[in-house]
Amino acid sequence: MKAKVQVFLKPGVLDVQGKAIEGALHGLGFSGVDHVRVGKTIEFDLAASDRGKAEAELKDMCERLLANTVIESYRVEVA
Amino acid sequence: MKAKVQVFLKPGVLDVQGKAIEGALHGLGFSGVDHVRVGKTIEFDLAASDRGKAEAELKDMCERLLANTVIESYRVEVA
Numbered sequence: 001m002k003a004k005v006q007v008f009l010k011p012g013v014l015d016v017q018g019k020a021i022e023g024a025l026h027g028l029g030f031s032g033v034d035h036v037r038v039g040k041t042i043e044f045d046l047a048a049s050d051r052g053k054a055e056a057e058l059k060d061m062c063e064r065l066l067a068n069t070v071i072e073s074y075r076v077e078v079a
Numbered sequence: 080m081k082a083k084v085q086v087f088l089k090p091g092v093l094d095v096q097g098k099a100i101e102g103a104l105h106g107l108g109f110s111g112v113d114h115v116r117v118g119k120t121i122e123f124d125l126a127a128s129d130r131g132k133a134e135a136e137l138k139d140m141c142e143r144l145l146a147n148t149v150i151e152s153y154r155v156e157v158a
Contacts (some may be wrong), residue, residue: 006120021121024144030136031127041085041118042100047111057109065103 001054003046004067004077007067008039048074054078080133082125083156086146087118120144125157133157 009015018036025033048054056077058076088094097115104112127133137155147152 006149008122018121018123021145022123023093028140028143030140032136033140034126036121036123039120039122040156041087041120042115043087043099043118044097044101044115045113047113050113057111061107061109064107066100073107 001046001051002079003043003044003054003058004079005049005058005066006039006077007042007062007072008037008073008074010071010073014072038072048078051078080125080127081158082123082133082137083158084137084141084145085115085118085156086121086141086151087116087153088148089152092129092150108134127157130157 015037017038021038022033022036025036046054046057048057055076055078058078062074062076063069094116096117100117101112101115104115125133125136126138134155134157139156141153141155142148
């Protein structure tokens with residue numbers, strides 16, 4: 001199965017990378033850009049028998065390694 | 080409009096961050112994980128009148144700033 005994990009800073013946590021990108025895009029003339037947030041996407045193949053088990057395993061991975069849950073939130077997808 | 084840009088290393092370009100995550104997940108007992116790739120996701124609000132124009136603008140942003148097209152590929156989404 002194809003697994004996809006997206007990790008973003010929680011709303012309210014200052015996203016300095018996003019602010020830098022927003023400033024750079026404005027500088028290039030893309031003035032319609034606002035509220036930029038930058039996150040990580042982790043994609044991989046996962047050997048799992050069913051979807052439910054795969055999702056549970058992905059959440060476990062996020063809690064233990066992939067996300068810092070103090071400041072980051074995550075979304076998991078299985079396809 | 081909500082815009083989403085995903086930037087990944089092209090296939091064949093060594094993804095050291097992905098390799099590190101793969102090793103760490105194996106170390107934690109998630110042995111079914113393979114072919115880990117790590118990318119960036121950039122989400123923002125975009126002031127654009129129609130979908131086609133928004134997509135064209137996003138591609139322009141990727142070519143000029145968001146992706147290093149020598150080693151990275153990108154996907155754009157408008158919602």
